[in-house]
Amino acid sequence: MLRKLATIAVLAAIAGGLAFYVLTMPRTLPEATLAALPEGDAARGETMFWAGGCASCHAADKAEGDDRLKLGGGHVLKSGFGDFVAPNISPDRNDGIGAWSRGDFANAMLRGVSPAGAHLYPAFPYTSYTRMKPRDVADLWAFLKTLPAVEGRAPGHRLGFPFTVRRGLGLWKLLYLDPAPVIDLQTDDPQLLRGQYLVEGPGHCGECHTPRDVAGGLIQAKWLSGAPNPDGEGRVPNITGGKGGIGDWSQADIAYYLESGFTPAFDSVGGSMVEVQENMAKLTAEDRDAIAAYLKAVPAVDATGQ
Known part of the structure; x- marks a missing residue:
């Protein structure tokens, strides 16, 4: 009897693990959506840049004038889960997002998934950006590519366990990521x-x-x-x-x-x-x-x- 119960417990644990794995998988945009992304228009993208407040988080704190277009990151967003640090999203290929593709950017904006296939933290407000039109995302991408490249990576987030486990964000997205x-x-x-x-x-x-x-x-x-x-x-x-x-x-x-x-x-x-x-x-x-x-x-x- 004990052996049977142990077997059931092991099978239940395996089933639970598989369910967690499937439910928390990062889900990217369909290939058809990515293929249909236009080249993007930088002039229209500037409107999305200001509407989205990109400089408010990704430029240096208290930056003014043209310095607001230098998106080296570093701004700290405090929360009850820890401190999130805005990353470098300048066109720098090593420290920013210059090596990303247009599709990579669209997946980050609309699905909260990084080019490496990991969940991004929703301190980056993709729960709102998911309502954006793919054309506007492509336009924003075109504008970001016109901005100065900034060297240097921003510090990492300061979070405690279990919030360091990004995979769990897959369950969070099932509850809160909705383009409606x-x-x-x-x-x-x-x-x-x-x-x-x-x-x-x-x-x-x-x-x-x-x-x-x-x-x-x-x-x-x-x-x-x-x-x-x-x-x-x-x-x-x-x-x-x-x-x-x-x-x-x-x-x-x-x-x-x-x-x-x-x-x-x-x-x-x-x-x-x-x-x-x-x-x-x-x-x-x-x-x-x-x-x-x-x-x-x-x-x-x-x-x-x-």
């Missing part, structure tokens, strides 16, 4: 749809403005309702029309804030939002208006934990 829109707007208004695309996709606004559950996934029922500041100072604000949010801001107020950094009460942008606003100021007026229209259309959620 967060909000069902039930509209064909091109301005609203453009705003939704920019906010939910390349702009990844929800990554900071939405609270997370214990596993670090976004709580979509509380979309954009504010969250603890990972740096430990204050809170990231509610940007819905709910209590504690921006319900009394007009669409024009929001668009002007994104352009100028000034609120309707003549206060100015502060904290980590300074760089985000500077990025948004580089978009077209039409795109800022679209973002504002979307923010006025999302369901109002009251802020919590104030």
Whole structure:
């Protein structure tokens, strides 16, 4: 009897191991999708660059002017799981991503998988980027290739066990990696749809403005309702029309804030939002208006934990 139980336990362990192996496998884009990627247009890619805030994480801290285009990495993103360090994504072939292919870049952006076939940590917000159009990813890749190559690798992440085991991210992705829109707007208004695309996709606004559950996934029922500041100072604000949010801001107020950094009460942008606003100021007026229209259309959620 004991031998039979031991055999069952061993078989169960083997079956569990195989299930874990299959479920956690990094899943890349289909070959047909990779083959259909266009060459990319660098001019259009610059829009995605600023919308995505690439410089905010991958340029040196406090970089200004042309130095914001030197993407050598090193910025530290603090979290409850440890400190993540933004890598060098400049075109340097040794220390950056200059040796990557367009397909490698698309797999990183849309699936969170490295060229070596490993899961990337979602501190890189591919859970939002997965909603991007492959054409826009190709355009961004074309723009990144025009930027200066920066030598030097950024330091590694500072994480403790079990978060050092990347394979487990395969299970996390099954729960949280979803290219579907967060909000069902039930509209064909091109301005609203453009705003939704920019906010939910390349702009990844929800990554900071939405609270997370214990596993670090976004709580979509509380979309954009504010969250603890990972740096430990204050809170990231509610940007819905709910209590504690921006319900009394007009669409024009929001668009002007994104352009100028000034609120309707003549206060100015502060904290980590300074760089985000500077990025948004580089978009077209039409795109800022679209973002504002979307923010006025999302369901109002009251802020919590104030």
